[in-house]
Amino acid sequence: xxxxxxxxxxxxxVNADPHIGFALEAVQADACARWxxxxxxxxxxxxxxxxxxxxxxxxxxxxxxxxxxxxxxAVIHFExxxxxxxxxxxxxxxxxxxxxxxxxxxxxxRCDKSGDIYKKKYQLKYCVGCELEKSASELVGxxxxxxxxxxxxxxxxxxxxxxxxxxQDQLLELYKNDDFVLPESRRNEVRNFAxxxxxxxxxxxxxxxxxxxxxxxxxxxxxxxGRQVMYVWFDALVNYVSAIGWxxxxxxxxxxxxxxxxxxKDNTRQQAAMWQAMLLSAxxxxxxxIVIHGFITSGGAKMSKSAGNVIDPIAIVDExxxxxxxxxxxxxxxxFEDSDFTMEKFKESYNGNLAxxxxxxxxxxxxMSEVYQVSSQLTEVRLQSIPPEYQxxxxxxxxxxxxxxxxxxxxxxxxxxTETEPFKLVKTDxxxxxxxxxELVHALAEIAYxxxxxxxxxxxxxxxxxxxxxxxxxLFVRK
Numbered sequence: 001x002x003x004x005x006x007x008x009x010x011x012x013x014v015n016a017d018p019h020i021g022f023a024l025e026a027v028q029a030d031a032c033a034r035w036x037x038x039x040x041x042x043x044x045x046x047x048x049x050x051x052x053x054x055x056x057x058x059x060x061x062x063x064x065x066x067x068x069x070x071x072x073x074a075v076i077h078f079e080x081x082x083x084x085x086x087x088x089x090x091x092x093x094x095x096x097x098x099x100x101x102x103x104x105x106x107x108x109x110r111c112d113k114s115g116d117i118y119k120k121k122y123q124l125k126y127c128v129g130c131e132l133e134k135s136a137s138e139l140v141g142x143x144x145x146x147x148x149x150x151x152x153x154x155x156x157x158x159x160x161x162x163x164x165x166x167x168q169d170q171l172l173e174l175y176k177n178d179d180f181v182l183p184e185s186r187r188n189e190v191r192n193f194a195x196x197x198x199x200x201x202x203x204x205x206x207x208x209x210x211x212x213x214x215x216x217x218x219x220x221x222x223x224x225x226g227r228q229v230m231y232v233w234f235d236a237l238v239n240y241v242s243a244i245g246w247x248x249x250x251x252x253x254x255x256x257x258x259x260x261x262x263x264x265k266d267n268t269r270q271q272a273a274m275w276q277a278m279l280l281s282a283x284x285x286x287x288x289x290i291v292i293h294g295f296i297t298s299g300g301a302k303m304s305k306s307a308g309n310v311i312d313p314i315a316i317v318d319e320x321x322x323x324x325x326x327x328x329x330x331x332x333x334x335x336f337e338d339s340d341f342t343m344e345k346f347k348e349s350y351n352g353n354l355a356x357x358x359x360x361x362x363x364x365x366x367x368m369s370e371v372y373q374v375s376s377q378l379t380e381v382r383l384q385s386i387p388p389e390y391q392x393x394x395x396x397x398x399x400x401x402x403x404x405x406x407x408x409x410x411x412x413x414x415x416x417x418t419e420t421e422p423f424k425l426v427k428t429d430x431x432x433x434x435x436x437x438x439e440l441v442h443a444l445a446e447i448a449y450x451x452x453x454x455x456x457x458x459x460x461x462x463x464x465x466x467x468x469x470x471x472x473x474x475l476f477v478r479k
Contacts, residue, residue: 002042006256006288007033008240010263010271011050011095014074015059018081019303020296020341021264023313024329028293028399029262030087031330034453035394037088044256046243048093049078053232054205057212067212071096084314086322086456093243095236103242104235105217108203110282112217116163122202123156160204160216160228167277168198174276174286181272182397183336186265186292190272201274204228237275241284258288265292291397294338311341323455324350324476330454331403347479353407354476358447361410362462365440366471368423373469374437390450399454406450413443441466 009029012022026047033045051071060070075094081087093100111117171194174180181187204216206228213229220227240259245252263271268290276286295302298309316325328346331353333339368374393402417440426433448462458475465472 002040004042004044004256005033005036006044006046006244006259007036008046008243008259008261010261010267011048011093011236011239012078013053013055014049014051014071014078015055017077018313020311020313023081023085023325024293024296024333025262025264026081026085026087027326027329028291028335028397030085030089031326031399031453032260032262032397033088034456038452044091044244045087045089046091046093046240046259047087047089048091048239048243049075049095050232050236050239051075051094051096052213052230052235054210054212057210060212068096080314084317084322085326088456091243093239095239099248100239100242101214102248103246104214104230104238106247107238107241107278107282108217108230108234111162111278114281114283116166116281117160117203118163119158119160121158122161157206157209159202159206159231161200162203162234162278162281164198164200164274164277167280168194170280171198171273171276179289180286181268181290182292185336186268186272190268193269194273198273198277201231203231203234205231233270233274234278237270237278240275240287246284258285260289260291261287262291262293265294268292293336294334296333296339296341298340299342300340311343316346320346320350320479321476323458324354327354327403327455330399331407332400335397335399350476351478355474355478357407357414358410358458359474359476361414362444362465362475363471364417365413365437365444366465368426368437369441369466370469370471372426372434372437374434374441387450394453402450403454406447406454409443409447409450413440413447416440416443 007029009022009025012018029045029047033043036043049071051067056067056071060067063070065073071094079092082089082092095101095104108117172191175187175191175194178184178187181190205213206226207213207215207224208227211224211229213232214235216228216230240261241247241253241257244256246257247253261271271287271292272290279286296311297303298311301309303310313325328341328349332345332349333341387405390402390405393399393405416436420436422433422436422440424433425436444462445466448459448466451459451462461472461475
């Protein structure tokens with residue numbers, strides 16, 4: 001039986017267009033999915049959109065629209081990422097979908113049955129940007145450091161709470177697994193968070209103040225003044241199980257669970273602590289692994305429209321192509337830590353590594369192959385063995401290191417052409433010249449094979465050129 005791998009991204013809110021940070025997460029998860037499929041594993045890759053909560057409610061109000069109508073329009077931009085980023089996901093879930101709503105309500109019932117849900121009156125400071133409560137120690141100058149432009153809201157009401165504190169010991173035991181949260185710095189962060197003591201958190205809101213959410217089970221018919229709707233995080237996190245059939249299609253669920261989750265560092269607490277406690281409460285096993293990436297900054301500063309430094313991933317794709325953006329996000333951006341992204345750096349990498357590097361190598365080799373009819377005798381070339389340093393990097397999500405292996409192979413092939421000059425040798429010693437050209441074509445085919453998880457269209461274009469023994473159109477035009 002094939003090994004099964006379930007992979008998911010987080011679900012971005014639909015209150016703003018897709019940004020470069022989510023593009024990073026999406027292509028990381030896609031590279032992971034493609035790598036596992038290429039390694040003979042069966043893969044289920046999930047993504048989607050988070051469509052409830054205060055941010056969506058406020059945005060819809062600003063535009064004078066019903067929140068469902070607004071979500072239906074906004075989700076189109078996120079569904080378009082499949083083509084724009086060449087994502088190979090198997091499922092796109094919307095948290096407003098009927099099956100997910102039913103699953104979230106059943107999840108609530110399971111946690112309630114475990115004795116982990118209770119009601120109390122409370123007061124706290126709340127960041128709408130994070131959709132999280134904020135303690136005094138988390139604030140900088142009285143504001144959330146992640147969303148410093150937003151005023152904190154004061155919540156003073158009676159809501160349902162989840163007994164997060166009950167699961168402290170089980171979570172700390174879970175964090176003893178060195179591979180559960182990656183990288184190590186994030187595992188240490190969430191372990192320290194849990195070891196300091198966990199506070200129960202609110203999992204509902206008064207519908208009278210914020211009606212855009214899934215109704216708490218049993219309160220559907222209560223008037224808005226008393227009805228409670230689910231806190232957006234409690235609702236959205238359930239997508240990881242509802243996407244694979246829970247609770248109605250348990251055979252399908254058990255086929256895929258547990259999951260490898262990709263998320264940003266601002267999601268560490270929610271994914272690695274809150275969600276894991278919720279799973280334990282509902283009687284489900286924890287996630288398989290949580291892979292946390294950093295933020296993308298621009299010119300050393302956090303991206304914001306007011307600063308004029310926002311990077312639009314769609315605009316980059318439209319000008320430079322999908323694989324150019326995928327290449328940069330997976331090679332020049334750290335898989336785990338914050339990274340700086342400017343268009344100057346991107347363009348320099350594009351011209352140097354893609355147009356002058358990979359693109360030029362493909363042209364040089366395939367021109368010789370076409371002229372001297374070398375690759376016409378070749379069938380599809382696959383690596384007999386994956387370079388161990390490449391395999392190790394892929395299994396540990398260090399995609400930049402795996403790309404370094406590929407680019408070392410590109411440099412080696414370029415150097416061999418320079419040193420042996422087969423285009424000259426073939427004129428004086430046809431057999432020796434053709435032998436070198438044949439070996440270069442094989443090297444190019446292996447490069448294409450290794451590129452497949454990262455730059456699938458480019459890899460396919462190279463493989464087709466080899467099969468058809470032709471010089472392809474330029475893969476990357478210098479800008």
